[in-house]
Amino acid sequence: MASDPPAMTGSGDVPTVQVRDGSGRQLLCFLEQLIPLDGHDYALLTPVDTPVCLFRLSDDDDPELVETLNATEPILSVADVVLQEHDLTLVRSAVTLTVSGELEEPDPDELEDEEGDDDSETYELLVSFMAGEExxxxxxPLDPFFVVARMEGADAVMVEGEEFERVQPRIEAELDERESDD
Structure with missing residues (x-):
């Protein structure tokens, strides 16, 4: 019995799919590529909303990435209020925090003119704010943000941990091969 293709919706030519992580959180993504491996279809996805990363800022040091974040973290409540002033919404989704709303496109000329450390070249500051004393x-992130998911019928399940370590190099090899065929 053949399984039905994933139920994907979308505007224009790029279909979208809802991906779910191990905690049950979801993230709406564009389906960029479908890669068959070991009898499964793996999807390479990009978030529909803009992914964002939270950094702790200090005068003396480079910005420090805040990697582990609880969805109820008080910092995120402050970020919510700051973003609302710009008609933006912080979304606590699977994989990453995202921002929905109308964002201005970064000016490529400005990005090239900026001198500085690696972080300033790979990230653009959206908003800064105070939370407590910090x-x-x-x-x-200015580099493309990809999510790897395994298609299970109409569902996309985020690939994490050992499975990610196992399939990620093979997916990259398949993508390189597809690019060289073009």
């Missing part, structure tokens, strides 16, 4: 910033 300053934080929400940054937009």
């Amino acid at each position: 300053e934080y910033g929400l940054y937009i």
Whole structure:
């Protein structure tokens, strides 16, 4: 019995799919590539909303990425209020925090003119704010943000841990091969 293709919706030509992580949180993504491996279809996805990273800022040091974050963290409540002033919404989704709303496109000329450390070249500051005694910033990664998921019928399940370690190099090899065929 053949399984039905994933139920995907979307505007334009790029289909979208809802991906779920191990905690049950979801993230709406564009389906970029479908890669068959070991009898499963793996999907390479990009978030529909803009991914953001939270950094702790200090005058003396480089910004420090806040990697583990509880969805009820008080810092995120402050970020919510700051973003609302810009008609943006912080979404606590699977994989990453995202921001929905109308964002200005970064000016490529400005990005090239900026001198500085590696972080300033790979992230653009969206907003900064104070939470308690510390300053934080929400940054937009300038490199493409990809999510790897395994398609299970109409569902997309985020690939994490050992499975990710196992399939990620094979997916990259398949993508390199597809690019060289073009």
